[in-house]
Amino acid sequence: MVPRxxxxxxxxxxxxxxxxxxAALAVLDLAPHDRVLEIGCGRGVAVAAIAPRLTSxxxxxxxxxxxxxxxxxxxxxxxxxxxxxxxxxxxxxxARLPPGAFTKAFAIDVNLFWLDGSAExxxxxxxxxxxxxxxxxxxxxxxxxxxxIVDGLRRELAAAGFVIDRxxxxxxxGVPLVVVTARPPD
Numbered sequence: 001m002v003p004r005x006x007x008x009x010x011x012x013x014x015x016x017x018x019x020x021x022x023a024a025l026a027v028l029d030l031a032p033h034d035r036v037l038e039i040g041c042g043r044g045v046a047v048a049a050i051a052p053r054l055t056s057x058x059x060x061x062x063x064x065x066x067x068x069x070x071x072x073x074x075x076x077x078x079x080x081x082x083x084x085x086x087x088x089x090x091x092x093x094x095a096r097l098p099p100g101a102f103t104k105a106f107a108i109d110v111n112l113f114w115l116d117g118s119a120e121x122x123x124x125x126x127x128x129x130x131x132x133x134x135x136x137x138x139x140x141x142x143x144x145x146x147x148x149i150v151d152g153l154r155r156e157l158a159a160a161g162f163v164i165d166r167x168x169x170x171x172x173x174g175v176p177l178v179v180v181t182a183r184p185p186d
Contacts, residue, residue, distance in 0.1 A: 019175045020108050020139045021046050027135050027166075027179055028104055033057045037127065039092050039107040039120075044072025046108065051079040058084060060102070064091040092120040097127035106135040114138065114152030121160035125184040133181055134162065140176040149178045161185030 017025075024046060030036070032055040041047055041061035050059055059079075063069050069089045079085040088095065092112075105124055107113060112120055113136050124134055136153060140146045146169050157164055157180070166181040 017045065017049060020137050020177060021049065023170065023177055023179055024106055024108050024135065024137045025049055027137070027181060028106060030054070030104075031057070034103045035101060035129070036060070037097070037102040037105040037124075038062070039105065039124075040110040041072050041087070042068050044075040044087075046106075047072060047076050047079070047085055051076060051084050054084055057103075058086070060086045060088065060097075062088045062090050062092060062095055064089065092123055095123060095127075097123065099126050100129040100132075102127050103129050103132050104135065105132070106137070108137045109139055110136070111138075113156060114149050115156075117156045118160060121156065121162065125160065125162070128184045131183075133165070133183055136178075136180040136182075138178045140178060143176040146176050146178055153178065153180050157182050 030050065030053045032053065034054060034057040036050060036057065036059040038046060038059065038061040041063045044061065047059060047061050061072060063072070066089050069087050073080060073087050076085050105128060128134065138149050140149055150167065154164065162182040162184055164180060164182045166179065168179045170177055170179065
């Protein structure tokens with residue numbers, strides 16, 4: 001967990017960022033001009049951390065839950081008003097994303113990528129720009145659960161033609177994470 005600020009501003013501070021979101025922020029290696037897609041944005045915690053870093057870039061966040069999208073829009077109202085962030089209530093499978101629109105896409109704890117993500121990976125392959133990257137971060141239920149997630153990710157990404165650049169199970173976070181970076185087929 002990222003520590004909370006102390007003192008007067010602590011009352012207004014966001015809650016600590018969970019380890020899986022901190023891992024996503026680290027692996028994304030954001031540039032100010034990146035065009036980012038978050039799949040399964042939930043209540044917009046990662047969006048709130050990413051948007052200030054995109055001075056000339058943009059973030060599109062999708063989730064199929066209307067409740068989650070409403071909460072994410074509320075949490076990130078200033079970023080939406082500034083035009084830095086857009087939220088879409090849609091599943092990845094049904095999303096109509098412009099071809100080559102995103103330099104980076106990421107998902108945190110979206111199980112379909114290691115279970116059966118063929119249709120969704122096809123959408124991502126088309127939506128990522130040349131040289132774009134997909135980052136998948138999963139928190140396994142236990143350290144012994146990581147191999148099943150790793151095997152599933154390898155299988156699904158390979159079947160969709162993605163090339164894995166990084167597959168890591170960091171132990172320094174205190175939680176059983178799996179972190180994958182992959183590039184779409186040429």
